[in-house]
Amino acid sequence: MPSISFLGTGSGIPSADSFFSSSLLRLDGKHLLVDAGEPCVHLLRDRGTILSDFDALLLTHGHVDHIGGVPALLQGCRLLGRTKPLPIHLPGEMMAPLQAWISALYLTEEAMGFPVSWNAWEAGTMVDFGNDVSVMPYPNGHLRACYVGKSGADASRPCESFSLEAICGSFRAIFSGDLASPSELAPLLEGPVSVLVCELSHFRAEELASVLQSAALETLCLVHLDEDYAMDRGQVRALLQELLPQVSDVFLPEDGEVIDF
Ligand SMILES: [Zn+2]
Secondary structure: OOEEEEEEOOOOOOOOOOOOOEEEEEEOOEEEEEOOOOOHHHHHHOOOOHHHHOOEEEOOEOOHHHHOOHHHHHHHHHHOOOOOOEEEEEOHHHHHHHHHHHHHOOOOHHHHOOOEEEEEOOOOOOEEOOOOEEEEEEEEOHHHHHHOOOOOOOOOOOOOEEEEEEEEOOEEEEEOOOOOOHHHHHHHHOOOEEEEEEEEOOOOHHHHHHHHOOOOEEEEEEEEEOHHHHHOHHHHHHHHHHHOOOOOEEEOOOOOOEEEO
């Protein structure tokens, strides 16, 4: 049975109540960690041998609340004796900086004791994880919306940011990552969707509902909530349930919650 463990469901604003973005997707025996916001290594440690066993790390974009926990995650895998290879899939622009950061922390691959492979997402190229589990990256404009034209922006940066679609048989899970606009989800909403894990920081709930209006969506999980929404979770849930009567379940999972499908 597929499941998602919501490790960190907070936004980019530090909070005592919710940690930075990280979710563990389980599909047919494969465990895929989607984003590695802090303190994901501690949260995974609480879940048995998963640090030794998880199959891949999938990073949506290079904002610190999605990627900042990677060195500690690798260090944790090392200290707990991981030997299984770890593929990391990430925006290509983050590869060299992340590798440099990790080696600056004295985490060489030889010292880690397990092989790490670095794989840049390519739009339109599906990644196969075996057991009929695959992931398709969809580029979005989140980082461009955050930086292009803003003061101090480095115009040479590609601003690569992705939403991810994970497929196993007829089960489809979509992780929005962060978005410039909910309309960017449209190409992912063609055909039935088992679960959409969507951020709710960069647009209003009503805008999201208008994009999802005609989607064949079973379960909607809202994470990465804007501060106002985070304070009024019940009302957000009620609003989306009212606006999206075709969606069977609307959840606003908290850190540590596991949802089975
Ligand atoms: Zn972001």
